Amino acid sequence: MATGRTHRPATRSRGIPEATVARLPLYLRALTALSERSVPTVSSEELAAAAGVNSAKLRKDFSYLGSYGTRGVGYDVEYLVYQISRELGLTQDWPIVMVGIGNLGAALANYGGFASRGFRVAALIDADPAMVGKPVAGIAVQHIDDLEKIIEENGVSIGVIATPAGAAQQVCDRLVAAGVTSILNFAPTVLSVPDGVDVRKVDLSIELQILAFHEQRKAGEEPGVGEAVVPQTAAVRGAAAPAAGGPKGPDGDLPAVMPA
Numbered sequence: 001m002a003t004g005r006t007h008r009p010a011t012r013s014r015g016i017p018e019a020t021v022a023r024l025p026l027y028l029r030a031l032t033a034l035s036e037r038s039v040p041t042v043s044s045e046e047l048a049a050a051a052g053v054n055s056a057k058l059r060k061d062f063s064y065l066g067s068y069g070t071r072g073v074g075y076d077v078e079y080l081v082y083q084i085s086r087e088l089g090l091t092q093d094w095p096i097v098m099v100g101i102g103n104l105g106a107a108l109a110n111y112g113g114f115a116s117r118g119f120r121v122a123a124l125i126d127a128d129p130a131m132v133g134k135p136v137a138g139i140a141v142q143h144i145d146d147l148e149k150i151i152e153e154n155g156v157s158i159g160v161i162a163t164p165a166g167a168a169q170q171v172c173d174r175l176v177a178a179g180v181t182s183i184l185n186f187a188p189t190v191l192s193v194p195d196g197v198d199v200r201k202v203d204l205s206i207e208l209q210i211l212a213f214h215e216q217r218k219a220g221e222e223p224g225v226g227e228a229v230v231p232q233t234a235a236v237r238g239a240a241a242p243a244a245g246g247p248k249g250p251d252g253d254l255p256a257v258m259p260a
């Protein structure tokens with residue numbers, strides 16, 4: 001579901017293409033489910049189906065990891081879990097800070113899936129003095145004034161932003177100045193960061209707009225020649241108007257929904 005941009009070349013230094021890196025978590029999720037069911041081996045076809053990926057692509061992806069499987073047996077599930085986890089840097093603990101502990105931030109903090117994947121929530125940070133000291137997901141919220149100290153003390157390199165859009169750039173700048181080099185941004189705004197800082201952006205409304213586009217196609221609502229699309233679809237309404245609370249609208253790849 002994530003949409004994002006990273007300030008990295010299309011091929012990483014170790015020769016693994018970004019597109020392959022983006023699929024590794026899908027393989028890992030499918031493999032983890034197999035591992036939990038104590039399945040020892042899996043064929044490339046089975047794993048590709050479970051991950052929602054083409055099997056030829058999967059074999060190519062795994063060749064970058066030096067993993068070719070055994071003919072007639074398939075891939076060793078546990079070993080692949082280890083290999084992909086290592087490649088993704090998940091064999092080490094990653095402390096993260098979350099900034100903006102409102103509806104979304106609190107929901108994210110309560111999500112158990114971070115910890116089980118090696119992401120420890122080291123601190124929850126908010127600007128609202130009324131929030132400070134209150135426990136969310138068992139962690140006391142700290143004030144934004146202490147952001148730099150918190151990052152240094154916890155050796156944090158990954159920050160999550162769930163503030164209103166208007167505060168996101170300022171929070172991002174402070175995170176980066178304090179040493180954070182990877183940011184997961186939920187605020188509906190495009191962040192500017194220096195080279196060497198990775199930003200991934202999650203925007204569920206963009207995902208819904210893309211689904212709306214496909215729904216429209218499925219329903220056969222092809223406009224006739226000269227017929228305007230803009231007033232008729234939620235997708236285009238969303239693309240045409242800036243997202244609420246943000247200076248910039250969604251920046252997903254939506255040109256296909258615009259009138260021809």
Ligand SMILES: NC(=O)c1ccc[n+]([C@@H]2O[C@H](COP(=O)([O-])OP(=O)(O)OC[C@H]3O[C@@H](n4cnc5c(N)ncnc54)[C@H](O)[C@@H]3O)[C@@H](O)[C@H]2O)c1
Pocket residue numbers: 099100101102103104105125126127128131144162163164165167171185186187188202203204205245
């Ligand atoms: N990406 C998505 O799919 C998605 C989904 C829902 C919401 N959002 C976005 O997430 C953000 C949060 O939404 P919400 O519903 O939780 O809002 P909210 O108003 O409930 O929470 C925002 C929190 O940020 C805090 N905050 C404001 N300025 C701050 C600053 N400078 N430093 C630290 N904290 C600050 C506020 O005190 C508040 O607790 C919004 O930008 C919203 O548009 C994104």
